[in-house]
Structure formats: structure tokens, C-alpha cells
Amino acid sequence: MTSSNNLTPVNVLTGFLGSGKTTLLQRLLRSPRLARTAVLINEFGEIGLDHLLVQHVDESVVLLQSGCICCSIRDDLKTALRGLLSRRERGEIPAFDRIVIETTGLADPGPILYTLLSEPVIRHHFQLGNVITTVDVVNAGLHLSRNPEGVKQVAAADRLVLTKSDLAEAGQTAAVGEELARLNPSARIWDAAQEPLDADFLLDVMPSAPPPSEARYRSQNEGAGVPKGLRPHTESVASMSLILDRPMDWTAFGIWLSLLLNRHGDDVLRVKGILCVEGSDTPVLINGVQHIVHAPQHLARWPTDDHRSRIVFITRGIDQGQLRRSLEAFCRLRAAELAVA
Amino acid sequence: MCGLCGVFLGEAHWTDVTVGGTDSGGRTRRHERLHRVAQANRILKQYGLKLGDWQGSAYLLGSQTGQTAIVPSVAAVWPAAERLRKQSIDPLDARLIQVLEQD
Numbered sequence: 001m002t003s004s005n006n007l008t009p010v011n012v013l014t015g016f017l018g019s020g021k022t023t024l025l026q027r028l029l030r031s032p033r034l035a036r037t038a039v040l041i042n043e044f045g046e047i048g049l050d051h052l053l054v055q056h057v058d059e060s061v062v063l064l065q066s067g068c069i070c071c072s073i074r075d076d077l078k079t080a081l082r083g084l085l086s087r088r089e090r091g092e093i094p095a096f097d098r099i100v101i102e103t104t105g106l107a108d109p110g111p112i113l114y115t116l117l118s119e120p121v122i123r124h125h126f127q128l129g130n131v132i133t134t135v136d137v138v139n140a141g142l143h144l145s146r147n148p149e150g151v152k153q154v155a156a157a158d159r160l161v162l163t164k165s166d167l168a169e170a171g172q173t174a175a176v177g178e179e180l181a182r183l184n185p186s187a188r189i190w191d192a193a194q195e196p197l198d199a200d201f202l203l204d205v206m207p208s209a210p211p212p213s214e215a216r217y218r219s220q221n222e223g224a225g226v227p228k229g230l231r232p233h234t235e236s237v238a239s240m241s242l243i244l245d246r247p248m249d250w251t252a253f254g255i256w257l258s259l260l261l262n263r264h265g266d267d268v269l270r271v272k273g274i275l276c277v278e279g280s281d282t283p284v285l286i287n288g289v290q291h292i293v294h295a296p297q298h299l300a301r302w303p304t305d306d307h308r309s310r311i312v313f314i315t316r317g318i319d320q321g322q323l324r325r326s327l328e329a330f331c332r333l334r335a336a337e338l339a340v341a
Numbered sequence: 342m343c344g345l346c347g348v349f350l351g352e353a354h355w356t357d358v359t360v361g362g363t364d365s366g367g368r369t370r371r372h373e374r375l376h377r378v379a380q381a382n383r384i385l386k387q388y389g390l391k392l393g394d395w396q397g398s399a400y401l402l403g404s405q406t407g408q409t410a411i412v413p414s415v416a417a418v419w420p421a422a423e424r425l426r427k428q429s430i431d432p433l434d435a436r437l438i439q440v441l442e443q444d
Contacts, residue, residue: 258416329441
């Protein structure tokens with residue numbers, strides 16, 4: 001089953017080397033929800049995938065002229081997705097209704113998302129689903145401190161999956177969970193070693209209820225205690241959640257965000273929010289990773305009775321107070337000088 | 342590509358998408374474009390630049406010295422503006438924020 005707009009959802013499964021991506025994928029593929037799923041993998045690990053449609057992808061990046069690394073087309077991915085599409089149309093392979101891309105452990109998610117959102121053929125047949133990032137609780141400090149890609153993978157996530165928590169020392173899982181909740185408050189957290197698999201939670205854009213572990217990390221994080229272990233490694237990365245009481249002017253917001261990304265896109269690791277927009281009764285979802293912004297998406301309804309705009313920014317080395325002040329100043333821009341009535 | 346004027350008609354940039362538009366009784370697409378131009382000009386005038394709509398398909402950016410650039414979207418205005426002015430336009434610049442707060 002494809003989505004209501006007939007676009008096939010594509011989920012990106014990422015996470016650092018050895019963080020349990022393939023193990024999670026194996027579990028996911030046993031779920032009826034993923035019975036008709038094609039899988040693209042960047043590297044063959046030791047764990048075999050007994051699945052109907054598995055294709056290997058060689059990594060190659062085509063950097064666009066004057067482009068930054070996040071705004072580059074993954075040529076291998078483009079070819080693989082177009083190939084799958086073509087073979088499905090010709091009936092050469094079973095009709096899949098979802099694709100999961102398992103990235104390499106060192107992959108920067110930027111070019112993958114850019115390819116999915118900007119390549120003309122792909123964007124007309126596929127839509128980006130949740131980005132799922134696995135985090136090895138035991139080695140999270142090492143991964144996040146030594147590899148900028150690890151932080152980008154966490155920032156790009158819609159779902160963060162804690163792995164190997166059964167091997168962690170006492171308190172380690174809580175510290176990692178709290179720090180991940182601080183780094184990316186817009187992502188939902190699931191502990192793969194402690195809780196049964198919930199494919200709907202991982203795949204649905206707006207899941208109904210969070211798993212029990214998530215509330216635990218959030219409540220501890222809000223307790224103002226400094227989590228031990230990871231904080232020194234990720235200190236330059238900060239997240240900010242903004243709540244805006246009044247409906248926003250979409251145009252003013254777009255001007256502000258495009259200007260911000262033009263100047264600071266490399267350091268805006270993630271923007272995700274649900275907006276109350278002037279002239280619209282339903283909320284608008286905004287979602288961006290570095291320079292890449294999804295087309296704004298109208299949701300059918302508000303998820304709760306709270307109809308205020310909520311935006312999460314994950315930034316690196318940006319003064320968050322100045323960011324807030326700037327957004328508020330731009331959103332006060334009015335059309336007083338508009339030439340037409 | 343448009344056969345008459347040679348303009349590439351690409352995909353709408355996310356900044357050019359009308360949100361809360363005509364379906365909900367808001368602005369029409371043309372009205373929205375003019376609104377977008379007016380909003381952008383509140384920023385650009387601080388740098389001696391002016392933006393105009395160009396045939397409903399692009400934007401024309403001009404400087405006080407007569408330099409011009411045609412850009413496909415509002416997002417493309419900012420790098421073009423920085424090239425024309427040879428300076429960065431930073432939304433986090435305290436002076437720009439102060440001007441907008443007093444505007």
C-alpha cells in the first residue's frame with residue numbers, strides 16, 4: 001500500500017558503525033507492516049538479510065557546482081531508486097510499497113535526503129518517511145565525540161533507537177537517552193533492547209503514544225541535571241524548542257528561514273516544527289536538515305488541542321537567544337508596503 | 342523551458358509554496374508573490390537592493406548602481422544579493438534585528 005498521494009514512502013535507516021542497523025532492519029522486516037518492502041543497503045555486514053528484495057548500492061556522491069556537501073546528489077542512490085521504480089513498473093520484481101535505505105555507518109544523511117527530495121523523477125514517485133537512527137548506548141560517547149557524521153545522524157533523526165542497552169553499565173542508558181533528548185528534542189526515542197518492536201511507532205509520522213522509555217528520558221532531561229558522559233563531546237551542539245502563541249505569517253517565516261540557511265545552513269543541523277499559519281485551519285509541518293528543507297506539508301488535523309506553533313532547532317555554535325530574537329523580529333514583518341490591495 | 346522567453350520552469354521552491362492560500366480564503370498566488378516581494382524588500386532595502394516580480398515566474402533583483410540578477414526563488418535571492426553587495430546578509434546580525442524591531 002502506498003500513501004494516500006500514491007507516493008511510495010522511503011525510510012532512511014542510519015546510525016554509526018556497529019550500532020545495530022542491520023539487526024533492527026531484520027526485526028522490522030519480520031513485521032507485517034513491512035511485508036512488501038524493498039531494501040537498499042550500502043554495505044553488506046556479517047548479518048545476512050533473508051529478504052525478497054535486497055539490493056546493494058555503491059556509494060558515490062556527485063557534488064553540484066557551487067554546492068555544499070549536503071546539497072549533493074547521491075548518484076548511486078538515484079540510479080538504484082530509478083532502477084527499482086522501472087523494474088516495478090515492468091513487473092520484473094514484486095510490487096513493493098515501501099523502501100528502506102540502510103546507509104553506511106559513516107554516511108552523512110544530508111546528500112541522501114537531498115537526493116530523495118530534489119531529484120525530479122524520484123520526488124514524483126517517492127516521499128521521504130521517517131529517518132531512523134540507531135545509537136549504540138555502550139559506544140555512544142566515542143561515536144559522537146569523534147565523528148561529526150554521528151551527530152548529524154542524530155540530528156536528522158525522526159526516531160532514535162537505543163541499542164545494546166542490555167550490555168550497558170548502570171545509568172549509562174539513562175545518560176545517553178537524556179543527552180539524545182537534549183540534542184534532538186523533536187525525535188522520538190525507543191529502546192530496542194528493552195521494549196517490543198512497534199513498527200507503527202517507528203514508521204508513522206504522527207504516532208499515537210510514545211514508548212515508556214521516552215517519557216523517562218524526557219522527564220529526567222527536564223530535571224535540569226547535567227547528564228554525565230556525553231555532554232562534553234557534544235557541547236557545541238544545542239537544541240532549542242520555541243513555542244509561538246500567535247499564528248505565523250508563512251511568507252515571513254520562509255524569508256527568515258531561507259536567509260538563515262543561506263548564511264548558517266552548515267550549522268543548522270535540523271529544523272522541525274508544527275506551525276499554526278495565518279489563513280490555515282490545519283497545521284503545517286516544516287522539516288529541514290542543514291540546507292535541505294522538505295516542501296511544507298499540511299496535516300489533516302492538529303495532533304492535540306494545543307494549536308500553537310512549536311519549532312525545534314538543533315544548531316552548532318549559534319547563539320540561540322539571538323536566533324529566537326531574529327525569528328520574532330522577522331515574523332513581525334507585515335505587508336504594510338504591499339502595492340496591491 | 343518556456344518556448345517564448347527561455348526561462349526554465351522548474352519545481353516550485355519550498356519558499357514559493359502557498360500555505361494557507363486560496364483554499365482557505367487567503368491570498369491568491371499572485372497576491373502571495375507580491376506579498377513575498379514586499380516582505381523581502383523590508384530586508385533588502387537595508388542593503389540598498391530592491392526585488393521585483395518577473396513575469397510571475399522569477400524575481401528580478403536590482404542594486405542602486407543598476408546591477409541586476411534574475412533569480413528563480415526567494416531562497417536564491419540571498420546569495421545573489423550578497424554577490425551584488427559584496428557583503429554577507431546575516432539574519433542574526435544584531436543591527437539588522439534592531440532595525441526590524443523598530444520598523
